[in-house]
Amino acid sequence: MAHSAVSQVSVAVAVPVGSDSSIRRSVFKVAVLLFFSFSRVCVFNGLQAHTLSFCGTLRAPVLTLDLSTKNARSKKGYTICMSVQQANSPKVAVSPLQLEDAKEPPLNTFKPKEPYTATIASVERLVGPKAPGEVCHVVIDHGGNVPYWEGQSYGVIPPGENPKKPGNPHNVRLYSIASTRYGDSFDGRTASFCVRRALYYDPETGKEDPSKSGVCSNFLCNAKPGDKVKITGPSGKIMLLPEDNPNATHIMIATGTGIAPFRGYLRRMFMESVPTYKFGGLAWLFLGVANSDSLLYDDEFSKYLRDYPDNFRYDTALSREQNNKKGGKMYVQDKIEEYSDEIFKLLDEGAHIYFCGLKGMMPGIQDTLKRVAVERGESWEEKLSQLKKNKQWHVEVY
Numbered sequence: 001m002a003h004s005a006v007s008q009v010s011v012a013v014a015v016p017v018g019s020d021s022s023i024r025r026s027v028f029k030v031a032v033l034l035f036f037s038f039s040r041v042c043v044f045n046g047l048q049a050h051t052l053s054f055c056g057t058l059r060a061p062v063l064t065l066d067l068s069t070k071n072a073r074s075k076k077g078y079t080i081c082m083s084v085q086q087a088n089s090p091k092v093a094v095s096p097l098q099l100e101d102a103k104e105p106p107l108n109t110f111k112p113k114e115p116y117t118a119t120i121a122s123v124e125r126l127v128g129p130k131a132p133g134e135v136c137h138v139v140i141d142h143g144g145n146v147p148y149w150e151g152q153s154y155g156v157i158p159p160g161e162n163p164k165k166p167g168n169p170h171n172v173r174l175y176s177i178a179s180t181r182y183g184d185s186f187d188g189r190t191a192s193f194c195v196r197r198a199l200y201y202d203p204e205t206g207k208e209d210p211s212k213s214g215v216c217s218n219f220l221c222n223a224k225p226g227d228k229v230k231i232t233g234p235s236g237k238i239m240l241l242p243e244d245n246p247n248a249t250h251i252m253i254a255t256g257t258g259i260a261p262f263r264g265y266l267r268r269m270f271m272e273s274v275p276t277y278k279f280g281g282l283a284w285l286f287l288g289v290a291n292s293d294s295l296l297y298d299d300e301f302s303k304y305l306r307d308y309p310d311n312f313r314y315d316t317a318l319s320r321e322q323n324n325k326k327g328g329k330m331y332v333q334d335k336i337e338e339y340s341d342e343i344f345k346l347l348d349e350g351a352h353i354y355f356c357g358l359k360g361m362m363p364g365i366q367d368t369l370k371r372v373a374v375e376r377g378e379s380w381e382e383k384l385s386q387l388k389k390n391k392q393w394h395v396e397v398y
């Protein structure tokens with residue numbers, strides 16, 4: 001995804017897991033046709049089991065788009081990738097459109113005592129070799145039985161026994177859903193996670209201690225297509241995407257896996273064709289990660305920038321590669337400061353602002369916002385309480 005073998009990759013034709021073999025055969029025929037129609041072609045092993053994809057910025061219309069399947073290091077399936085010059089692809093038709101009918105978000109359809117047993121569809125490493133740590137894109141097939149809205153989370157109960165409560169299952173771990181309600185398969189049957197593998201390094205020796213690895217994140221990152229996964233939820237209302245005004249401004253601040261809900265929002269805004277939600281506002285994403293190898297879903301976001309330059313802005317803070325104006329490491333709050341006049345103006349005009357990622361991100365961001373407010377002669381406390389009162393302020397940190 002973030003590190004494809006080709007420089008311009010944006011469109012893929014994909015057959016979802018479990019598709020009828022005749023569909024797979026006809027898609028393969030189209031693949032072969034397109035394969036011979038494009039000049040610069042590279043072939044490599046793809047990433048999703050049972051997925052045949054070809055990606056590239058096509059001049060011809062395609063059946064289905066799938067921007068989730070473009071990692072050159074993928075191990076399964078077959079991907080034929082093409083580098084072509086222009087990006088101007090149509091939005092993807094999604095179904096079933098009944099998923100738009102509900103007036104309220106689904107909540108806790110499955111509880112920890114009776115979780116839903118879903119199936120792992122694919123697991124893909126998202127980051128490049130120079131990224132510190134590993135982040136995986138995990139696609140879960142819930143068969144359409146655990147519907148959710150963008151911005152919600154699922155719980156996962158990892159297999160095994162809870163060491164603190166022998167004889168009992170592990171506690172539920174929450175994961176923000178990184179796809180729209182239609183999933184990466186566009187058919188309402190899957191949900192995706194963006195999972196950081198939690199490892200433990202001994203503070204004295206600096207060596208990894210596998211006995212203290214995070215249980216659930218390692219289970220998810222090590223999972224194979226077909227493995228079973230117990231899920232609960234969906235849960236959460238704080239990060240739902242307000243859709244009452246399709247022309248609203250949404251300022252999204254993410255660190256690391258905090259990108260998950262925003263990937264879902266942005267796919268809904270810019271990738272899917274949903275008759276009842278035509279986004280005409282501004283989405284502005286700030287993403288903070290360690291270095292360029294750690295960027296998440298960068299090719300999707302870069303494509304939106306090319307296709308929707310009036311509706312999308314995308315700023316990254318690479319703490320180990322860039323310096324802020326004081327010569328220190330560049331964090332998202334430094335980017336916020338850089339654009340503070342615009343951000344404050346947009347907030348005054350009713351923009352929504354969202355924060356998602358590790359808890360540690362908030363103090364630095366709040367300090368920056370407070371400092372900017374003071375410089376502008378405003379009271380941050382008053383402004384914050386107004387933003388909360390107007391439901392413009394959305395925070396989910398963990």
Ligand code: FAD
Pocket residue numbers: 153173174175176177193194195196197198199200211212213214215216217218257258260396397398
């Ligand atoms: P655990 O087994 O719970 O361990 C937790 C940490 O303790 C690990 O770092 C582990 O290495 C360390 N540890 C284990 N044993 C010891 C020991 N003896 N001494 C010291 N340290 C030890 N995470 C994501 O990756 N992506 C998301 O999108 C995401 N969304 C979330 C949304 C919400 C609303 C919340 C609340 C959390 C979210 N999380 C997300 C975090 C996620 O729920 C888990 O907390 C995370 O994956 C770690 O779980 P684990 O089971 O792997 O680690």
